[in-house]
Amino acid sequence: MPQSPLRDLLVGLFVLAGLGAVAYLSATLGGLSYGGRGGLALEAVFDEVGGLSPRAPVVVGGVKIGKVKGIRLDPDLRARVILDVDPEVPLPRDTSASILTTGVLGDQYIALEPGAEEELLKDGDEIDYTQSAVVLERLIGRVVQNLGSSSE
Numbered sequence: 679m680p681q682s683p684l685r686d687l688l689v690g691l692f693v694l695a696g697l698g699a700v701a702y703l704s705a706t707l708g709g710l711s712y713g714g715r716g717g718l719a720l721e722a723v724f725d726e727v728g729g730l731s732p733r734a735p736v737v738v739g740g741v742k743i744g745k746v747k748g749i750r751l752d753p754d755l756r757a758r759v760i761l762d763v764d765p766e767v768p769l770p771r772d773t774s775a776s777i778l779t780t781g782v783l784g785d786q787y788i789a790l791e792p793g794a795e796e797e798l799l800k801d802g803d804e805i806d807y808t809q810s811a812v813v814l815e816r817l818i819g820r821v822v823q824n825l826g827s828s829s830e
Contacts, residue, residue, distance in 0.1 A: 717744055717762040721804045722775040727757045728786055728811030730777055735787045736761050743767045746788060761788065761805075770795040774807035786811060 727749060736744035744763030752758045763769070772793030779786050790805075799805070 718765040718799070718801050719747070720761045720763060720769075720799060721802075722759050722761065722788070722808050723752065723804070724757045724759060724777060724808050724810045726810040726813060727759065727777060728813050730759070730786045730788070730811060734785065736763055736790060737787060738767065738790045738792065743790075759788070763790075769799045771797045771799055772807065773799060773805055774809070775805045776809040777811035779812070783814075
């Protein structure tokens with residue numbers, strides 16, 4: 679079979695384009711970001727984080743403004759969540775944070791609800807008002823327990 683330099687070049691370009699697409703998808707799905715300055719680091723303490731994980735979105739009004747940077751256990755056995763949010767979004771000091779779920783069994787994320795104070799949160803501040811995740815198994819257990827006790 680005779681060699682065709684044009685065919686070899688086209689196959690090589692096709693393979694390079696495929697590898698580039700795989701690299702881009704890997705970086706995007708892995709949560710890798712590039713460029714820009716660092717975000718505003720905020721902390722929030724929750725009694726229960728459920729299935730919240732690092733890189734989960736942080737939203738205000740349904741618009742993503744950041745992500746969960748990390749989760750650790752405090753000495754008082756409460757979960758401390760470190761948030762990385764866009765410093766361009768003005769968040770008042772009395773902003774509240776809630777852990778919500780997309781759909782019934784979807785991923786969890788943090789929703790921020792801005793307050794009314796004029797003073798804004800600064801880098802390293804803690805969000806004082808939090809609402810923990812609703813754990814579906816506990817909710818079902820309470821319903822079953824209530825049904826069982828009401829039938830006696």
